[in-house]
Amino acid sequence: MAYPRQPTRFRNYSDIVSSESRKKCSLLLWLRSCPWLLSARQRPVQTFGSTHAPLSSPVLSLLVDPPPGTIALGPTSVDVVLSNLLKILRDKQVPTLNMMEVLGLVLNADDFVSLANKIDDQQDAESLIEMLLYLFDKDLMGKICVTRINANSRARRLIIKMAARLTTAPKSLFLNPDEIPIPSGLPIDSGGLAFVYKSSYHGAQVALKRVRSCKLDKAFLQEALTWRTLSHKYILPFIGIFVESSQSFFSLVAPFMENGTLRDWRRNMTPSIPEIKKRIQEVAEGLVYLHTEGIVHGDLKGSNVLLDSEFHVKISDFGSTKHTDSTATKTWAMTIRFSAPELFSDEEDQALWKRTKETDIYAFGPVL
DSSP, X not given: OOOOOOOXXXXXXXXXXXXXXXXXXXXXXXXXXXXXXXXXXXXXXXXXXXXXXXXXXXXXXXXXXXXXXXXXXXXXXXXXXXXXXXXXXXXXXXXXXHHHHHHHHHHHXXXXXXXXXXXXXXXXXXXXXXXXXXXXXXXXXGGSOOSSSOHHHHHHHHHHHHHTTSSXXXXXXXXXXXXXXXXXXXXXXXXXXXXXXXXEETTEEEEEEEESOSSOOHHHHHHHHHHHTOOOTTBOOOOEEEEETTTTEXXXXXXOOTTOBHHHXXXXXXXXXXXXXXXXXXXXXXXXXXXXXXXXXSOOOGGGEEEOTTSXXXXXXXXXXEETTSOOOXXXXXXXXXXXXXXXXXXXXXXXXXXXXXXXHHHHGGGO
């Protein structure tokens, strides 16, 4: 029995897909018109807030639309879309896919970052941040249709902008302080505005990057949120924020890398040329990932590249990062050996302080 064709929300595929993939698109369109799938669409695939429920990946992959054309939203329509998104967030039983569709409209707006200033309620802002972090954790950001730049970059900027207006960090960033022993003794490393201590968490060794301030400032929160949204085999994983209740110290927690830094490995182990080439390749892949995500590391050097138990690199220290499509933050913090010449300009109106992909590439040269 042939089922009648149902109307769909898909656009013309001929302009966006190759001839080899049109058959797959036709099959996708047919599947979406089937009554059994239409009924499945009425059931929540995954709801925001139920983080322990498994995602139905086969159904999820069928429900994602292809990249849309350019979406030009005026001020009024952007406000309406934002209002709808906040209403969805207050209803925890709305399917995640519904939220992703509305969020795609928000991230496609030209002034999407300024939307953070329109969210006056602290609970609404924190709920939106938590939802975005949830999508990052589930690796779902790539399912959101954004036309100009990848959704990760835009969502990350929106998160940081909203978090800057909060009185505290999102709750999901914090670890249970009872599960991490307070480190005693001297730090194992230091630099910049932080000391590094060694501790344990859930039976594994961890490193605590303790800032030299007893308050949760904007720079600390930006580093934590940027780091939280990164995921790559050559990027040091982020575990969370640890607050020492006795002294109110804030620390960023990451896995402890027992083989130290790339700089120390180069100096002390006298590695072979093939081993050095392999490490260079891994650093390059990690840096390409950051740039693809729209992030400039800003402080790439041998001491910020760690080595895991199998001597694979893990790029760390995201305190100087910036987004490639945002305004540069003025800072003199730099390591001269790894700093591009243009960073030393004497003229106020030129490239002074501006970290770019090109300055990262310059720093990559002397890493080894």
